Amino acid sequence: MVRKTKAEAEQTRQEIINAARTVFHECGVSRTSLEKVARVAGVTRGAVYWHFANKAELFYAMREESLKVLDQVDVYLLAEDIPNPLDAIERSLLTFFEIIESSPTVQQTFEIMSLRCEYVDEFAPVLLEVNKPCLGFLAKLKDVYTRAAERGYLRAGLDAEALAYDTVSFTAGLFNNWLASAPGEELRTRVPAMVQGHVALRRKD
The missing domain is CATH 1.10.357.10 (Tetracycline Repressor, domain 2)
Structure with a gap:
C-alpha cells in the first residue's frame, strides 16, 4: 500500500471532519456511527479510526x-x-x-x-x-x-x-x-x- 503524504493525510482528516459535521447535523450525535461518517467521507472505517480514536474525539475536532x-x-x-x-x-x-x-x-x-x-x-x-x-x-x-x-x-x-x-x-x-x-x-x-x-x-x- 502506498503511504500517504502528510498533506494527503491532512486532507483525509479534513474530509472526515466535514462528513462528521454533516452526519451529526442530519442524524444527531447519538445516532451517528463512525461507519456512517466513513461512508459519507468516502473513506474506510479504518481511515476514520486512524485519525480519531472514537466519536467523542471526532466531535472535539469538529468543534475546535x-x-x-x-x-x-x-x-x-x-x-x-x-x-x-x-x-x-x-x-x-x-x-x-x-x-x-x-x-x-x-x-x-x-x-x-x-x-x-x-x-x-x-x-x-x-x-x-x-x-x-x-x-x-x-x-x-x-x-x-x-x-x-x-x-x-x-x-x-x-x-x-x-x-x-x-x-x-x-x-x-x-x-x-x-x-x-x-x-x-x-x-x-x-x-x-x-x-x-x-x-x-x-x-x-
Missing part, C-alpha cells in the same frame, strides 16, 4: 475547527486601545452574531452542540469542554466591565461580575432563539438593536 473563527470576538474584548470598554463588549457581541450569520459551517456546528447532542454516557465529559469557552467569555466580560467602571463609563451602582453573568445569559438566550428561528425572521433582524440596547442599559448617562 469552528471555534477558531470566534477568535475575532476576543480581539475586541482583549483590546486595551478601545477608549470605552462598553464599546468593546458591544462590538464583540455584534461580531459573534455576524460570524454565525455569515458562516454556515460555524452555525451548523453550534446547532449540533446546542440542539443535536445528548451529553450522556461517553459524551458526559464533553459537556465540560463545551462549556469552557462560555466560562472564558464570562471571565473576559468581568474584566472589561471592571475597566469600564474604572474609566467612568459604567452606570453607577452596577457590579461588574453581576453584569458579566447577565451578559452571558443574555447572549446565550438570544443565540438559542436565533438558532430556533429561520433566516429573514424578525428576531434575526432585531439582533443588532437588541445587543445595542443591552449594552446601553449599562452606559453612564
Whole structure:
C-alpha cells in the first residue's frame, strides 16, 4: 500500500471532519456511527479510526475547527486601545452574531452542540469542554466591565461580575432563539438593536 503524504493525510482528516459535521447535523450525535461518517467521507472505517480514536474525539475536532473563527470576538474584548470598554463588549457581541450569520459551517456546528447532542454516557465529559469557552467569555466580560467602571463609563451602582453573568445569559438566550428561528425572521433582524440596547442599559448617562 502506498503511504500517504502528510498533506494527503491532512486532507483525509479534513474530509472526515466535514462528513462528521454533516452526519451529526442530519442524524444527531447519538445516532451517528463512525461507519456512517466513513461512508459519507468516502473513506474506510479504518481511515476514520486512524485519525480519531472514537466519536467523542471526532466531535472535539469538529468543534475546535469552528471555534477558531470566534477568535475575532476576543480581539475586541482583549483590546486595551478601545477608549470605552462598553464599546468593546458591544462590538464583540455584534461580531459573534455576524460570524454565525455569515458562516454556515460555524452555525451548523453550534446547532449540533446546542440542539443535536445528548451529553450522556461517553459524551458526559464533553459537556465540560463545551462549556469552557462560555466560562472564558464570562471571565473576559468581568474584566472589561471592571475597566469600564474604572474609566467612568459604567452606570453607577452596577457590579461588574453581576453584569458579566447577565451578559452571558443574555447572549446565550438570544443565540438559542436565533438558532430556533429561520433566516429573514424578525428576531434575526432585531439582533443588532437588541445587543445595542443591552449594552446601553449599562452606559453612564
